[in-house]
Amino acid sequence: MEDFKQVLKHWGIGPHELEQVINGLKFERIFYTGIGVIGLIVCIFSNGLILFYEGCVLMALGTVALVCRTWRIRVLERKKFVFFKDWLLGKGA
Numbered sequence: 001m002e003d004f005k006q007v008l009k010h011w012g013i014g015p016h017e018l019e020q021v022i023n024g025l026k027f028e029r030i031f032y033t034g035i036g037v038i039g040l041i042v043c044i045f046s047n048g049l050i051l052f053y054e055g056c057v058l059m060a061l062g063t064v065a066l067v068c069r070t071w072r073i074r075v076l077e078r079k080k081f082v083f084f085k086d087w088l089l090g091k092g093a
Contacts, residue, residue: 021076025072029066029069029073032066032069033062033066034062035061035062035065036058036061036066038062039054039057039061040059041055043055067088068084071088
C-alpha cells in the first residue's frame, strides 16, 4: 500500500479519527498487557497442569495482541505502511 490514505480506508479509519484511533489502540495495549500479566500470575501460582496451561494461553494471547496493537500504532503514527513481518524483523520503519 503506497498511499497512506489507502491504508486508512482499508482499516476503516477516517483522517479526522486518526488521533482517537491511536489513543484507543494505546488503551487496548494497556488492557492486553494486563491480560498477559494475569496469565503470568496464574502460571506462577498454579497448582495443577491445566491451570498452568490456561495461564500460558493468557500470556500468549496478551503478547500477540500487544505486539499487533504496537505495530498498528507505529504505522498510524509514522503515516507509513510497513508489512507486519517486516516490522517484526526491523525492516522498514
